[in-house]
Amino acid sequence: MKRVAILISGGGSNMLALVASMTGDHPARPVLVASNDPGAMGLKRAAELGIATAAVEHRPFKGDRAAFEAALLQPILAAEPDILCLAGFMRVLTPAFVARFEGRMLNIHPSLLPKYTGLHTHQRALDAGDTEAGCSVHEVTAALDEGPLLGQARVPVLPGDTADSLGARVLAQEHRLYPAVLRRFAAGDRSPIFLS
Numbered sequence: 646m647k648r649v650a651i652l653i654s655g656g657g658s659n660m661l662a663l664v665a666s667m668t669g670d671h672p673a674r675p676v677l678v679a680s681n682d683p684g685a686m687g688l689k690r691a692a693e694l695g696i697a698t699a700a701v702e703h704r705p706f707k708g709d710r711a712a713f714e715a716a717l718l719q720p721i722l723a724a725e726p727d728i729l730c731l732a733g734f735m736r737v738l739t740p741a742f743v744a745r746f747e748g749r750m751l752n753i754h755p756s757l758l759p760k761y762t763g764l765h766t767h768q769r770a771l772d773a774g775d776t777e778a779g780c781s782v783h784e785v786t787a788a789l790d791e792g793p794l795l796g797q798a799r800v801p802v803l804p805g806d807t808a809d810s811l812g813a814r815v816l817a818q819e820h821r822l823y824p825a826v827l828r829r830f831a832a833g834d835r836s837p838i839f840l841s
């Protein structure tokens with residue numbers, strides 16, 4: 646059974662989708678939900694489900710990413726995860742941190758990578774007049790949002806869409822895609838899947 650740690654920064658809806666999927670014959674189980682924000686709603690939700698949680702606030706480190714990550718590593722290493730899932734974790738990790746978990750750290754990104762790495766992906770898709778958008782799960786490498794693709798799901802851009810309405814449609818797909826990819830990845834299958 647693979648041990649999964651999930652890093653979040655906010656509400657944790659992707660974390661909840663991952664946790665809900667890891668039952669029965671799923672080859673993995675959640676062992677930790679950690680956040681850089683002690684007030685993250687997702688931490689409260691994970692604790693209510695009986696999952697160990699940890700919070701390491703990044704602000705006191707005043708931009709010293711190595712020191713922040715050294716503190717964050719303590720609860721993570723104590724949980725001995727086989728796989729790390731970034732699920733709405735909004736801190737950019739250093740290459741040194743990434744190197745520790747290379748090949749076993751995943752991220753969900755709300756665009757059809759390689760389009761729109763970084764932030765504000767839905768507004769950028771609308772501004773470009775795209776007719777479709779979506780989300781991607783990829784392995785995390787030192788290059789932000791550029792690691793090997795593990796899965797994508799597409800949605801149509803509809804007339805009158807705003808970044809919020811499009812974001813909500815994409816988020817619903819995220820909650821399907823990330824669990825599907827994690828199940829395969831935990832079973833050793835890294836071939837990408839494409840949902841529509």
Ligand code: GRF
Binds near residue numbers: 755
């Ligand atoms: C998701 O859209 C994810 O793709 C992005 O941040 C959002 C987090 O949502 N990185 P949640 O915290 O999982 O609800």
